[in-house]
Amino acid sequence: MIQFKHVSKRYPPGIDALPDIDFEIGDGEFAVISGHSGAGKSTLLKLVAAIERPTGGVVLVNGQNVGALKRNAVPYLRRNLGLVFQDQKLLFDRNVFENAMLPLSIAGFPPREAAKRVRAALDKVGLLEREKAMPIALSGGEQQRLAIARAVVNRPNLLIADEPTAHLDHETARDVAQIFRDFHQVGVAVVVATYDSGLFPEARRIALNHGRLA
Amino acid sequence: MIAWLHQHRDAFLLALRRLTATPLNTLLSLLAIGIALALPAGGQMLLANVLHLASDTAPSPQISLFMSLDAPRAASEDIGARLQKHPGIRAVRFVPREDTLARMRTSEGLGDVIDILTKNPFPDAFVIDPSDDSPAAMEALAKDLKRLPRVEHVQLDSAWVRRLDALLKLGRTGVALLAVLLGVGLVAITFNTIRLQVLTQRQEIEVSRLLGATDAYIRRPFYYFGLLQGLLGGFVAWAIVRLATLWLAGPVGELAQLYSVDFALAPLSRGDSLLLVALAAVLGGLGAMLSLRQHLGD
Known part of the structure; x- marks a missing residue:
């Protein structure tokens, strides 16, 4: 599903975020990328979603060489991924339902079918009752659950999350971790970058240290 | 789709x-x-x-056509017939030289001058209403009329149109x-x-x-x-x-x-x-x- 072959990423003016990295994550696998701040976790996930391009090596996602993708092909790659960001990236002028609907609107889903999918996703993360609420009215944990609902509404086969529990208290973080676990159990491959790999004891751990596999 | x-x-x-x-x-x-x-x-x-x-x-612009002084009446009548058939002309009015002389004689200040003349100085003339009164069309028609035999002068009354x-x-x-x-x-x-x-x-x-x-x-x-x-x-x-x-x-x-x-x-x-x-x-x-x-x- 994800293959990194001698991948390097260098930021100007010559900072090596990932000097040379090799690993593979299979279909339906649950992997945690752990490491201290600045270890290269976020960079690695950005390379998977083509938010960044590798400086060297090959990144394969679902068999596609992400680094060689043309600019106009990148959106179609991202539509097959579920992305959850540390800062959620919710739209605060739209309600919960509209936020979760966004990926389906982008993909041009018929409204009735899209609404069904959105409600199903909100139900899975326990936000169906709050579909009309604005994000500002949600707690940190609820905002993160909304971000997860938005990530899975497209029914991707790969869910990627960057520090999804970073700003949450321990109890809320455990709830959010359970949601990822639930999605993994229905066959979705999950890759979570986190400093707290203890939240996902059953997941395969890929530890990073200064951009190298530890 | x-x-x-x-x-x-x-x-x-x-x-x-x-x-x-x-x-x-x-x-x-x-x-x-x-x-x-x-x-x-x-x-x-x-x-x-x-x-x-x-x-x-505004009045319709017209073209005045003057025959040469020595043109006989028959020549004027021939031109008149041609003008009637011309596709670029909507209406034509013949003004005989005698009518012009009589009109000038009655004009204030001109009667005495006209009386001392030994012969009629005015030519036969035609007043023409063109079918198309745009300046360009009138110019073209005037050029065409100038080529007719015995025609001395063609005058465009189109200054105001211009x-x-x-x-x-x-x-x-x-x-x-x-x-x-x-x-x-x-x-x-x-x-x-x-x-x-x-x-x-x-x-x-x-x-x-x-x-x-x-x-x-x-x-x-x-x-x-x-x-x-x-x-x-x-x-x-x-x-x-x-x-x-x-x-x-x-x-x-x-x-x-x-x-x-x-x-x-x-x-x-x-x-x-x-x-x-x-x-x-x-x-x-x-x-x-x-x-x-x-x-x-x-």
Whole structure:
């Protein structure tokens, strides 16, 4: 599903975020990328979603060489991924339902079918009752659950999350971790970058240290 | 195809929502566009009215054809017959040289002069109404008539036509210049509005890109916004011109009565109205396109 072959990423003016990295994550696998701040976790996930391009090596996602993708092909790659960001990236002028609907609107889903999918996703993360609420009215944990609902509404086969529990208290973080676990159990491959790999004891751990596999 | 239509519907609704989200800003932008477009549109309406008035009240331009002095009457009659059959001539009137002499003799101050002449100095003449009274057509007809045998001189009575034509040309040029300048103004207004939209929607654009939005998907609502703003601005311009026409109709009617002219100020024609609104929408779209190219980049 994800293959990194001698991948390097260098930021100007010559900072090596990932000097040379090799690993593979299979279909339906649950992997945690752990490491201290600045270890290269976020960079690695950005390379998977083509938010960044590798400086060297090959990144394969679902068999596609992400680094060689043309600019106009990148959106179609991202539509097959579920992305959850540390800062959620919710739209605060739209309600919960509209936020979760966004990926389906982008993909041009018929409204009735899209609404069904959105409600199903909100139900899975326990936000169906709050579909009309604005994000500002949600707690940190609820905002993160909304971000997860938005990530899975497209029914991707790969869910990627960057520090999804970073700003949450321990109890809320455990709830959010359970949601990822639930999605993994229905066959979705999950890759979570986190400093707290203890939240996902059953997941395969890929530890990073200064951009190298530890 | 259905997905594409859904995306267009969503983009259109989003553009409408953005337009109505800040009603005061939208109203002021529409007024600025409306007033800018009303000036050339009003100028066009006035020009059309002047043209209509001129064609109704001014005499038709004519061509005078003079035979040579030694041309016998038979030659004049032959020319007369040819002129009757000429496709470029609507009507022709023969003026015999004797009639001209008699008319001159009765003219004040000329009688004594005419009396001392030993022979009639006036030639046979024709007064011609051309089928097409545009200056170019009259010039061409005059050239054609000059080639007829025994024709000494052909005179165009089209000075006023030329003056009116020149004035109308000046008016049209002025209106076109105004339209170009204010059209650029409309593009600038839309450009700036879209720039502000892009700035305020920066986060939505970024999130949409991360969730798989194509460039077309991101740009589409802005295009609709520009088109809608231009379209509505065009309607405002049309309404301003219509109101001005209604307002001016009374005073213009009174003035026309004083000059015994049957004239009423006509509003913009349906074609001109449609053109105004369509052009406004196109210019709005152009403003959006330029702004997106500048501010959304690649």
